[in-house]
Amino acid sequence: MDDLDFYQFIANIKKKTGIDLALYKEAQMKRRLTSLRGKRGFSSFADYFQALSHDSELFAEFLDRMTINVSEFFRNFARWEVLANKILPRLYRESGKLKCWSAACSTGEEPYTLAMLMLRERHSFRDFSIMATDIDEGAIAKAKRGIYLERSLQECPTDLVQSYFRKDGVTYQISPQIVNAVTFKKHNLLADPFDSGFDLIICRNVMIYFTDEAKHELYQKFSKALRPGGTLFVGSTEQIFQPQQYQFESEDTFFYRKMK
Numbered sequence: 001m002d003d004l005d006f007y008q009f010i011a012n013i014k015k016k017t018g019i020d021l022a023l024y025k026e027a028q029m030k031r032r033l034t035s036l037r038g039k040r041g042f043s044s045f046a047d048y049f050q051a052l053s054h055d056s057e058l059f060a061e062f063l064d065r066m067t068i069n070v071s072e073f074f075r076n077f078a079r080w081e082v083l084a085n086k087i088l089p090r091l092y093r094e095s096g097k098l099k100c101w102s103a104a105c106s107t108g109e110e111p112y113t114l115a116m117l118m119l120r121e122r123h124s125f126r127d128f129s130i131m132a133t134d135i136d137e138g139a140i141a142k143a144k145r146g147i148y149l150e151r152s153l154q155e156c157p158t159d160l161v162q163s164y165f166r167k168d169g170v171t172y173q174i175s176p177q178i179v180n181a182v183t184f185k186k187h188n189l190l191a192d193p194f195d196s197g198f199d200l201i202i203c204r205n206v207m208i209y210f211t212d213e214a215k216h217e218l219y220q221k222f223s224k225a226l227r228p229g230g231t232l233f234v235g236s237t238e239q240i241f242q243p244q245q246y247q248f249e250s251e252d253t254f255f256y257r258k259m260k
Contacts, residue, residue, distance in 0.1 A: 006030055009045035016053070019135065023190050023214040036062065063136050071109040073116075073148075074155040075204070076236050082252050084117050087231050091199045094229055098128040101225070103189060103203040105132035108143025108182070109152055110202060112174060115181040116160050131195070133187030140184050146174035190214060194225040201226060204235035219246045228260040 010021045021029055033045075040058065042048040052059045074080050091098055098118075102111035111132035118128050134140050149171060153161055165172040189203075190210075201222055207215050222232050223246040234240070234254050243249060248256035 005045045006033075009033075009049050012049045018188060018191050020190055023211055024209050025211060028209060033062075060138055063138065071106040071205075072152045072154060073109045073113050074157070075109070077155045079233070079236070079254055080113060080117070082255065083114075083233060084121070086252060087200070087233070087255055088117070088121075091229075091231065095199050095227075096127065098199045099197055100128060100130045100200040101195070101198050101202070102130065102132040102182075103187075103201060103222075104206040105134050105139075105143065105184070106136075107139050107148075108132065108146065108184070109148070110204065111143075111182045111184075112146070112178050113156075114200075114202065115178045116164055119177065119181065120160065120163075130182045132182050132184050133189075134184075135186065135188050137186055140186060143182075143184055144179065146179050148172050148174065189218060194221050196225050196227075198226050199230050200233065201230070202233045204233065204238070207234065207238045219248075223247050223258055226258040228258055230258050232256045232258070 014020050014022075037045060037048045040048070040051070042051065052062055088098070100111075100114060102114060105111050111130050115130055118130075132143065134143075147168075148165075153165070153172060161172070164175045164178050166175070167173075189206075203218075203222065207218065210218065219232075219240065226232065231251060232248065232255070234256070236254060239254065240246070240248060240256055243256050244259075246256075247259045249259055251257040
């Protein structure tokens with residue numbers, strides 16, 4: 001009965017939002033949502049869905065809990081150094097103008113990190129665009145505000161903190177120059193179409209929550225969205241073990257270049 005209640009909830013959410021929770025790892029998703037449902041005092045997913053349908057704040061909380069909005073600037077700093085010193089120079093030599101996408105961008109730390117790298121090296125990367133997308137409109141709204149706690153800046157180089165942030169009490173406001181370098185939009189990775197011709201796609205620490213079937217489909221779609229020679233940058237737990245099946249070859253640890 002409990003399983004039927006949960007699966008009906010998944011079907012109802014897909015009908016209401018287009019979000020297919022069946023493409024997420026079931027045990028993790030069920031545990032997360034059962035905890036949230038219980039915290040709000042509902043004994044069944046049927047009752048919880050009825051409440052979500054009529055309470056916008058409850059629905060916003062559900063979306064925030066369902067998505068994984070945990071990020072920070074320059075997460076896994078050494079990988080960003082590889083991006084700045086090896087990957088971006090090659091991409092720029094080949095394209096002249098860099099078209100970049102930060103997929104599942106959460107609250108903006110990742111695309112803003114990329115923007116800081118580009119602007120710091122503006123003599124090298126003069127012409128670029130950065131699109132950042134997420135399924136969670138609340139996360140996108142936070143990203144656009146650009147206000148962060150100090151813990152999000154732990155790996156951010158001191159010179160970039162001084163150049164691009166203004167401290168206001170216990171928070172840090174990112175500069176309009178960085179905010180204006182990124183275009184945010186809502187996008188469902190598992191359902192919406194992808195743009196094409198990207199030089200760089202960054203999608204980190206998200207794929208681990210999807211089923212193997214969903215990951216396989218996403219890697220295929222990312223490959224099609226990249227230009228030949230373009231690069232996919234993934235998270236530290238998301239190594240692609242057979243990259244050639246997606247027309248990828250390993251360029252560096254967690255960087256995959258689309259074969260020409």
